[in-house]
Amino acid sequence: MTHLTAKDKETVKTFWAKISSNGAAIGADALSRMLVVYPQTKTYFSHWKDLSPGSAPVKKHGATVMSGVADAVAKIDDLTAGLLSLSELHAFTLRVDPSNFKILSHNILVVLAIMFPTDFTPEVHVAMDKFLAAVARALSEKYR
Amino acid sequence: MVEWTDAERNAIATLWSNIDVGEIGPQALARLLVVFPWTQRYFSTFGDLSTPAAIAANPKVAQHGKTVMGGLEIAVKNMDNIKAAYAKLSVMHSEKLHVDPDNFRVLAECISVGVAAKFGPSVFTPGFQEAWQKFLAVVVSALGKQYH
Numbered sequence: 001m002t003h004l005t006a007k008d009k010e011t012v013k014t015f016w017a018k019i020s021s022n023g024a025a026i027g028a029d030a031l032s033r034m035l036v037v038y039p040q041t042k043t044y045f046s047h048w049k050d051l052s053p054g055s056a057p058v059k060k061h062g063a064t065v066m067s068g069v070a071d072a073v074a075k076i077d078d079l080t081a082g083l084l085s086l087s088e089l090h091a092f093t094l095r096v097d098p099s100n101f102k103i104l105s106h107n108i109l110v111v112l113a114i115m116f117p118t119d120f121t122p123e124v125h126v127a128m129d130k131f132l133a134a135v136a137r138a139l140s141e142k143y144r
Numbered sequence: 145m146v147e148w149t150d151a152e153r154n155a156i157a158t159l160w161s162n163i164d165v166g167e168i169g170p171q172a173l174a175r176l177l178v179v180f181p182w183t184q185r186y187f188s189t190f191g192d193l194s195t196p197a198a199i200a201a202n203p204k205v206a207q208h209g210k211t212v213m214g215g216l217e218i219a220v221k222n223m224d225n226i227k228a229a230y231a232k233l234s235v236m237h238s239e240k241l242h243v244d245p246d247n248f249r250v251l252a253e254c255i256s257v258g259v260a261a262k263f264g265p266s267v268f269t270p271g272f273q274e275a276w277q278k279f280l281a282v283v284v285s286a287l288g289k290q291y292h
Contacts, residue, residue, distance in 0.1 A: 029265070036270035037277055053270050106253065110260045114268060117261035122178035123196050125257065129179060 004127075004134055009076050011127035016073045019116060023070055026115065027062030028054065030107040038103050044096060065104070072135045079138035091142035098143065101136035108132060146282050148223060155275035158267075159259065160220050168258050169213025170206040174199045175254040176247075183247055213255070219283045227286045234290035245288035252280040 004012075019026070032053035034041050048057040068086060075082025090096055109128060113120045120128075148156075176183050178196045187193065190204040199205055215233065222229035237243045256277060260268045268276075 033270045033273055037274045110257060110273065113257045113261040114265050117264075120257075120261065121196070122175045122200075125175065126179040 004076065004130055008127045008130055011124055012073060012076060012131045015119065015124050015128065016070070018119060019112070020070060020073075022115065023066040024059070024063035026108065026111050027064070027066030027069075028059040029062070029111045029114075030104060031058050031062040031065065033110060034104050034107045037107070041100055041103060044094075044100075069108075069132075069135065072131075072138075076131070079134055080141055083135065083138040084141075087139050087142040090139050098136065098140045101139060102133075105129070105132035105136060145224060146226065151271065152275040152278065153223065155272045156220065156223070156279050159263065159272065159276055160216070162263070162267075163213075163259065165213040165216075166210045168255065168262065169211070170209035171258045172251065172255040173205055173209030173212060174202075175258065176251050177205065179254065180247075180250050183250070186241070186243060186247075212251070216283065219279065219286075226282050227289055230283065230286035231290055234287050237287055238291040245284075245291055248284040248287050252277075252284050255280065 035045070035051050035058070036053060042051055045051055045057070045061075048055075050057060052058070068083075071086075072079060072083060080087075109125065109132070112128065113125075174196075177187070177193060177199050184193050187205070187208075190208075191202060192198040193202065193205075218229050218233075219226045237245075256273070259276060260273070263272075
């Protein structure tokens, strides 16, 4: 995967400005879908009482994850440095297998298509896909 | 053989009966060519693919998108034997078209994004998404089966 061009960053920032107020809802829906469509991801949440779509822990965690994405948008010019502590968290404490970043990214993109069908053009799609891949890479930095 | 629950069969039938291949197919192929631009390597005879606008307006892309999306009909009509139903098409994609089978997976992603945008949250629920993605994954696998 290549780095983000100036155009990619501009596209991501513009699109994010439009949708950021829906961050928590996007996160909740993406996480709900991930747990249903990719049941192997449920293994990370055995401590939750309720993993059904839209449940309280799913909503709360979806909001948490998307505020991390919002933070990444703000730090888009240096994701490695900007997401350093989140990377350490994922590497040493959470130890989420990095293949799951791709899975969650896919579900975020599906939710964006559902919620913003006219704005989520192919050009926005490619910029967001690249951005989420870059975020995943930054989160994986400290793994080994 | 793939096991389908009644809910999955219902989801796939519901979605398929409301999909216009002439609408979703062109969108999905255009999306593929923009989001995964290396896929353009298979379409050097299609004319202008230089910008997203050119791709969206390209009549060969539209025609081919419709053809490919229409190919899913084979799976809908042969749910209990998708692998065998696509054997010939798999051989063709391998030996005649020389398409890297990983492209089937990324096209499936683009189709799912288009279907999600079209049907919205009340129809394209997590349960429907699961069934639809499973369906496409089986087709993708079948199309890659005859490669060696």
